[in-house]
Amino acid sequence: xxxxxxxxxxxxxxxxxxxxxxQAHIEAALTDFLPSPQQTPTHLHEAMRYAVLDGGKRxxxxxxxxxGQLFDADYAELTRAACxxxxxxxxSLVHDDMPCMDDDALRRGKPTVHVKFGExxxxxxxxxxxxxxxxxxxxxxTAPARQLEMLRILAHSSGSLGMxxxxxxxxxxxxxxxxxxxxxxxxQLKTGALLRASVLLGALCGxxxxxxxxxxxxxxxxxxxxxxxxxxxxxxxxxxSASLGKTAGKDAANNKPTYVSILGLAASQTLAENLRIEAxxxxxxxxxxxxxxxxxxxxQLADFIVQRSA
Amino acid sequence: xxxxxxxxxxxxxxxxxxxxxxQAHIEAALTDFLPSPQQTPTHLHEAMRYAVLDGGKRxxxxxxxxxGQLFDADYAELTRAACxxxxxxxxSLVHDDMPCMDDDALRRGKPTVHVKFGExxxxxxxxxxxxxxxxxxxxxxTAPARQLEMLRILAHSSGSLGMxxxxxxxxxxxxxxxxxxxxxxxxQLKTGALLRASVLLGALCGxxxxxxxxxxxxxxxxxxxxxxxxxxxxxxxxxxSASLGKTAGKDAANNKPTYVSILGLAASQTLAENLRIEAxxxxxxxxxxxxxxxxxxxxQLADFIVQRSA
Numbered sequence: 001x002x003x004x005x006x007x008x009x010x011x012x013x014x015x016x017x018x019x020x021x022x023q024a025h026i027e028a029a030l031t032d033f034l035p036s037p038q039q040t041p042t043h044l045h046e047a048m049r050y051a052v053l054d055g056g057k058r059x060x061x062x063x064x065x066x067x068g069q070l071f072d073a074d075y076a077e078l079t080r081a082a083c084x085x086x087x088x089x090x091x092s093l094v095h096d097d098m099p100c101m102d103d104d105a106l107r108r109g110k111p112t113v114h115v116k117f118g119e120x121x122x123x124x125x126x127x128x129x130x131x132x133x134x135x136x137x138x139x140x141x142t143a144p145a146r147q148l149e150m151l152r153i154l155a156h157s158s159g160s161l162g163m164x165x166x167x168x169x170x171x172x173x174x175x176x177x178x179x180x181x182x183x184x185x186x187x188q189l190k191t192g193a194l195l196r197a198s199v200l201l202g203a204l205c206g207x208x209x210x211x212x213x214x215x216x217x218x219x220x221x222x223x224x225x226x227x228x229x230x231x232x233x234x235x236x237x238x239x240x241s242a243s244l245g246k247t248a249g250k251d252a253a254n255n256k257p258t259y260v261s262i263l264g265l266a267a268s269q270t271l272a273e274n275l276r277i278e279a280x281x282x283x284x285x286x287x288x289x290x291x292x293x294x295x296x297x298x299x300q301l302a303d304f305i306v307q308r309s310a
Numbered sequence: 311x312x313x314x315x316x317x318x319x320x321x322x323x324x325x326x327x328x329x330x331x332x333q334a335h336i337e338a339a340l341t342d343f344l345p346s347p348q349q350t351p352t353h354l355h356e357a358m359r360y361a362v363l364d365g366g367k368r369x370x371x372x373x374x375x376x377x378g379q380l381f382d383a384d385y386a387e388l389t390r391a392a393c394x395x396x397x398x399x400x401x402s403l404v405h406d407d408m409p410c411m412d413d414d415a416l417r418r419g420k421p422t423v424h425v426k427f428g429e430x431x432x433x434x435x436x437x438x439x440x441x442x443x444x445x446x447x448x449x450x451x452t453a454p455a456r457q458l459e460m461l462r463i464l465a466h467s468s469g470s471l472g473m474x475x476x477x478x479x480x481x482x483x484x485x486x487x488x489x490x491x492x493x494x495x496x497x498q499l500k501t502g503a504l505l506r507a508s509v510l511l512g513a514l515c516g517x518x519x520x521x522x523x524x525x526x527x528x529x530x531x532x533x534x535x536x537x538x539x540x541x542x543x544x545x546x547x548x549x550x551s552a553s554l555g556k557t558a559g560k561d562a563a564n565n566k567p568t569y570v571s572i573l574g575l576a577a578s579q580t581l582a583e584n585l586r587i588e589a590x591x592x593x594x595x596x597x598x599x600x601x602x603x604x605x606x607x608x609x610q611l612a613d614f615i616v617q618r619s620a
Contacts, residue, residue, distance in 0.1 A: 100429035119410035131469030144454030159441030
């Protein structure tokens with residue numbers, strides 16, 4: 001059952017309630033947008049569902065909904081874009097966890113896809129999820145020219161000049177002394193690109209963006225994208241695997257450069273807080289001309305991304 | 311340098327000349343559509359270019375051009391669709407060759423991507439090529455609603471109900487006794503889906519398709535898609551690696567069911583010939599209302615696919 005839309009777009013619920021309801025809605029939509037496990041090849045479809053369903057904070061979908069609230073976007077189209085982004089994110093996790101990459105056995109508190117289904121299936125799960133993401137976004141009902149723009153943003157942010165490119169730099173950086181600028185560049189591609197795409201796609205479900213809006217959204221998403229990674233590095237260094245739902249301490253174990261290894265823990269915490277403030281400042285561009293309530297969820301998500309504990 | 315367009319769309323050149331000129335044009339376009347090797351991450355971009363450029367018969371691009379000729383399609387848009395399809399095909403080869411799949415060291419006469427660049431990079435090369443394929447197709451200049459239809463066809467034919475799904479069935483079939491129907495279903499997904507997509511995308515670059523045209527194109531591409539695989543199986547069983555540019559005899563070595571193993575060599579050759587005739591028959595639907603010259607290249611490609619020696 002889908003929750004009522006008026007609950008989801010309301011501004012009166014707490015962030016925690018809004019997140020829970022949005023996450024439940026995304027879970028239901030992902031269940032629908034993934035091929036049925038009864039359909040041939042059943043083993044692949046079962047594995048695709050295992051990789052995507054029942055897990056994660058759904059940060060990218062939440063950003064899509066929050067940005068959609070700014071421009072009064074259609075809820076069904078936001079959900080579609082959110083699912084496409086989440087499938088891209090899920091495929092990247094499946095491939096990252098494989099033995100030839102991070103070789104990780106635990107993800108979202110469960111055995112990783114290659115551990116449960118085998119490496120060959122994990123490879124195909126990732127490939128098929130990427131295609132599925134583009135398929136569902138290409139089925140969207142937004143004006144065709146704008147729908148194409150959304151597809152270009154998704155493709156660009158997930159390809160060699162976005163997420164995959166960041167992974168490649170990450171691979172090459174193991175055991176290297178990166179400068180802070182190089183570390184930032186890597187993360188802006190590896191995680192930041194898809195987080196920025198989430199904000200943009202959410203906004204584009206509502207309307208064409210003028211240059212001022214685009215610049216403000218870029219500034220917001222640049223800040224939260226980087227903050228997300230700084231906090232990930234802090235949590236990796238300070239939490240245990242049970243709290244994280246994935247292997248903790250693996251950056252240090254893998255000799256990977258992180259914000260904590262380059263700046264130290266205290267300076268990383270200060271950086272995350274400054275990025276949170278910067279994200280709020282970027283939203284002032286909208287509150288000058290709109291009701292504050294329109295930016296409410298983006299504002300709260302900036303806080304959540306920095307203050308989360310997992 | 312791009313060859314002159316009037317040479318490429320002419321009907322007076324031999325198939326061999328037309329193929330050479332089309333292949334040269336595709337090579338130049340792929341070179342332009344791939345990220346520059348000077349751009350960061352350079353190692354990934356170099357590996358993507360290695361995977362795509364300077365190799366292969368470019369059967370999918372040739373089918374795009376041939377189908378485009380039917381409907382007088384724009385040459386630049388055909389080239390774009392052809393490059394997107396070839397990038398999807400190239401990514402699938404990179405991932406197929408990896409140790410967790412077919413574990414192959416030779417492709418198109420060169421070391422495979424994971425042998426030359428390492429497994430992690432090969433994984434990312436495939437992922438990034440898939441995104442690049444959708445990016446360039448989403449940049450197309452065909453009417454936006456039709457461009458979206460082309461993107462849906464590409465995504466569907468390469469995902470879990472197309473190419474990836476066929477791979478998954480292939481994986482599960484090793485050492486199994488497949489029926490002829492099961493073998494056909496596997497190949498219609500694994501290779502057939504993308505070949506059918508090539509014909510459809512080429513036609514859609516020209517115009518919206520009515521149901522009669524769609525049915526005829528489906529019948530043609532169904533036949534050549536299956537013929538392609540039957541001939542692949544025949545060549546795998548009868549050729550050496552040097553002629554093929556890839557490891558010969560690997561189906562038998564891997565205990566994979568093939569047309570040759572199920573039907574025998576002679577019956578497989580008869581089947582391929584019957585499919586060639588069936589493809590020609592499908593084209594009669596067009597020659598009833600159009601000049602014969604419009605179907606010339608599709609007709610010749612059906613012959614080429616069955617009569618090729620590599």
